[in-house]
Amino acid sequence: MAQTKTFSQKMPWNDRAGKFAPFKATVLVLLALPALWLLYRTLTGGPAEPTALGPRPYIAAIHFVGDWTIYLLLITLAVTPARRLFDWSKLIQVRRMIGLAALAYILLHFVLYIFDSKWDLGFVVTEIVKRIYLLIGFVALLGLVALGVTSTDGWVKRLGGVRWNRLHKLIYIITPLAILHYYMQSKIDVSQPVLMSGFFFWLMGYRIMAKRGYKEGFVPLALLSVAAALLTVVVEAAWYGIATGVSVERVLMANLDFSFQIRPAWWVLFAGFAVTVLSEIRKRLKPAGASARGAPASRPG
Known part of the structure; x- marks a missing residue:
């Protein structure tokens, strides 16, 4: 048995009890x-x-x-x-x-x-x-x-x-x-890696904020989203500049031109703001006095 x-x-x-x-x-x-x-x-x-x-x-x-x-x-x-x-x-x-x-x-x-x-x-x-x-x-x-x-x-x-x-x-x-x-x-088109970089910046930025006591809140999360998006633009411009010789100005202008493609930084910003807004909605809908659930984050990830 x-x-x-x-x-x-x-x-x-199954769970830890085998169910x-x-x-x-x-x-x-x-x-x-x-x-x-x-x-x-x-x-x-x-x-x-x-x-x-x-x-x-x-x-x-x-x-x-x-x-x-x-x-x-x-x-x-x-x-x-x-x-x-x-x-x-x-x-x-x-x-x-x-x-x-x-x-x-x-x-x-x-x-x-x-x-x-x-x-x-x-x-x-x-x-x-x-x-x-x-x-x-x-x-x-x-x-x-x-x-x-x-x-x-x-x-x-x-x-x-x-x-x-x-x-x-x-x-x-x-x-x-x-x-x-x-x-x-x-090779040439690094839009997807740039997007993944932006999400990584946001996730690591959140960990840095959380260590300093900012685990939630509209303003900290919104600022994090803006910072991650800007860093995404910087990395994209730097990569294209180093790998292909495309000027920084062209990359920056491409981020402001929505006629052809929405650049990765905007998707990072949108995703970050979506998380910010949804977390605020969750917090406001949470019953007053309800305690936070979940085990302490003792493991990285």
Whole structure:
């Protein structure tokens, strides 16, 4: 009986007591959807193409899975702000699951790259050593592997809370490394990496504010959103200036021209203000005297 209970407790869709948890099961399904969508597109095609991924299916799959790795890293980092701002204590139950999903996707990203290299491991190693963007991505992968291996309760006990927390703050380094890898393999158009950078700035800025006692409030969050958007513009201008020689003025003017495309900084600003307004609405609708729910944020993320 004890063995059955232990086994059931290990199932990702169950809670710590081994009982089915609908919220965790829903999140698990959502995390699997991108991989299932990729599988569907791989197995479907037409007369012209064997798969729906186009003429270079491995490259398309590698980019798709890599994108989702970064999305999941950012979602992992968003758990703590969302839990605090929206009083959503259940989010803490799925943070580890989201982090492990990011690990699964980055491993799939790497395996697909090996497939595309025709399983020539010598070539893969040589390319990682020769190409800086591959080396950066590989370091991010190793970091995520370390966090995934030590994510269990057993490792928390072995390392102790303080050392475990210190180790898992590596996510603050792994995420920007993954985004930098994204920049470098995107070549000319870096709109998506710039957008991911902006969200990362907001999430890290929130942590800095929270340490100084500003965990919520319209003015601090609004100022954070403006600062993250401005920093996004600066990074975009700097990247284009260094990588392509495009002048800073042209990038700045592009951010003020909405006729062709809304630049990433505006999406960062919009998302930041949306969070600000929604958190204020939540706070005002909260019953007077209600205590904040949720366990203390003793772990990074």
